[in-house]
Amino acid sequence: MVVSESLFYAVAVAALVLGNTLAVSSASENSKVKIWPMPASVSYGNAHLYLATDFGLSSNYKSQILEDGFDRMLAVIKLDHVIDANFSAFNHSSLLQGLHIVVSSPNEQLQYGTDESYKLMVPSPEKPGYAHLEAKTVYGALHGLQTFSQLCYFSITRRVLEVHMSPWTIIDQPRFPYRGLLIDTSRHYLPMTVIKKVIDSMSYAKLNVLHWHIVDTQSFPLEIPSYPKLWDGAYSPSERYSAADAAEVLCPKKRNKCISRN
Structure with a gap:
């Protein structure tokens, strides 16, 4: 029984050392590949x-x-x-x-x-x-x-x-079909130029969904033509998004099709 336990621990230690060696080797090889996210x-x-x-x-x-x-x-x-x-x-x-x-x-x-x-x-x-x-x-x-x-x-x-x-x-291929990023402009206003740069930067990490949290109880910066007084709830008159601004994010003029609104 003692011999059996000794053999078991010896094999376990060897497996652990070998596993760590392979992991270090794999990590070393992967460190040469400067691609993000790491491809399949x-x-x-x-x-x-x-x-x-x-x-x-x-x-x-x-x-x-x-x-x-x-x-x-x-x-x-x-x-x-x-x-x-x-x-x-x-x-x-x-x-x-x-x-x-x-x-x-x-x-x-x-x-x-x-x-x-x-x-x-x-x-x-x-x-x-x-x-x-x-x-x-x-x-x-x-x-x-x-x-x-x-x-x-x-x-x-x-x-x-x-x-x-x-x-x-x-x-x-993407590991997950839904790869989203959230921006919250109801609590932290972002200029349109910044929002567009965020969308462009999403492609670098191969993200495919932007969740734009535009309004909330803290502020209502979005123009709603049928309810024109709603955006009086913005932080200031300069921190607002017109209906045309929102349309430009969803359907940029340089593209023929709108982006996904999932």
Whole structure:
């Protein structure tokens, strides 16, 4: 019995040590991946790629939502830096000419349960001069664009956009279908410019629902045309939202469709 207990504790200690070692190793590997949130599946290498000056979008799917998302992605990774590298000094095989996006479904209605999965390969196995992104819907493609932006870095010394640790293969989908953020302007007034920046920043973490708590007993800053005196309950005349302001948050003028109001 004593021998059995000793063996049990020895095995338990060994398992604990091995488990901790594997956990540390896994944590060390994950620390190299600077993607947020961490994708469901990631593999990477140790090569460097560089984005060509005319890095562009190609797709089987014509969509203003997708084109706008690509433009936003480029703005995020460039950060107004001047890209003037001597590209003639680069190996042509290390240059990415663009990103090819394949979207399966033409349905652009965003609602609870919309498929937001995607697969990103940098570079594409079939066309090494391009990155490849495929998704069931345009919203999965937008998440893929966000992930691609996190793979890119601007090199101050080379003055070029780089992709480290390629080749990348990333397969991902949201762990939760409802990923919301709450802002409470009934208690803490936020200017419209701040609210719009909050919405833009939600895409960085792949959130999909904004809960705008506009009014409460503390203040009533929203204009209700049928009850014009209600917004007299705002903190001040300058801390109000017109009906047009609210419509601009729900249905931005630059988009063809309203955002989800779940």
